[in-house]
Amino acid sequence: MSTQVRVSPGWLDLREPADAAARSAELAERLARRLAPDGLVIHDLGGGSGSMGRWLAPRLPGPQHWAVHDRDPDLLELAVAGAPEGVSVEARRSDVTRLAPEDLAGADAVVASALLDLLTADELGAMLGACRELPMLLALTVSGRVALTPADPLDAPIAAAFNAHQRREGRLGPDAVAAAVRALGDAECAVRPSHWRLGAADAELAAEWLEGWVAAACEQEPGLAAGAYLSRRLAQAGAGELTVTVGHADLLVLP
Secondary structure, eight states, rough: OSSSOOOOHHHHHHHHHHHHHHHHHHHHHHHHHHHHHSSSEEEETTTSSSHHHHGGGGGSSOOEEEEEESSSSSHHHHHHHHHOOEEEEEEEOOGGGGGGGGTTTTTTTEESSSGHHHHHHHHHHHHHHHHTTSSSSEEEEEEEEEEEESOOTTTHHHHHHHHHHGGGGGGGGGGGHHHHHHTTSSSSSEEEEOOOOGGGHHHHHHHHHHHHHHHHHHHHOOOOOOOHHHHHHHHHHHOOOOOEHHHHHHHEEOO
16 A cells, blocks of 8 residues: 555454444345355455454355455464354455456455555555456445534544545545545445444443544644543543544445
8 A cells, every 4th residue: 555554453353343333234235145155255355354254254145265365464364363153264465456357366256344545546446446347345434524422622623634644645535435436437336334333332442543533633733732632532431421423434336
């Protein structure tokens, strides 16, 4: 990708339940209806520790083999070790922005989760080009919309600064789903919301997300001086008094 983005296994483990609750079951069912139940080969791009497979494999028909593509060998080891029951998982250390159609030979579908917003327009175009004749389920792309309750005057400027940070170095950030739909032309595309909805039971995840969200915003706009804001929000999360909705979207592509 335009910049190497390394994600910690701890963060992926922490967010996996929220991701599973957020992804669109409707789009997964539509993908399942398109696929023949006689032995599926699924390629998971930027698959990390394999959470997409653990969520999606039980929703797809028949025996399955998953090829998980990622740059990080440690995460790939976790993906293989955490394979869903009855599913074989193959680790492929690769750059998903440099895939060629032959790298996906034999695939029945391509999936990804929390990937598109990290790409530039050129990287997205190259990836979609490699996958163009295949069904795709591309989940959990950030939309740029965040809502916190109770509200705070700094919520909006921090959200704006974070979204600007997401677009650094040409990355698509919250524009990624719209860019993908435009790039796909005549393909059948369906977009559904897949928001995180974090409450008192998700205090640890909310706190980790808050720290990253505010840090990126302040890196983009140092004048925000959001230290007191972060302390206040972390205290609210710890007390179970904060709810957060983090906007994402899922995209299903049927060629």
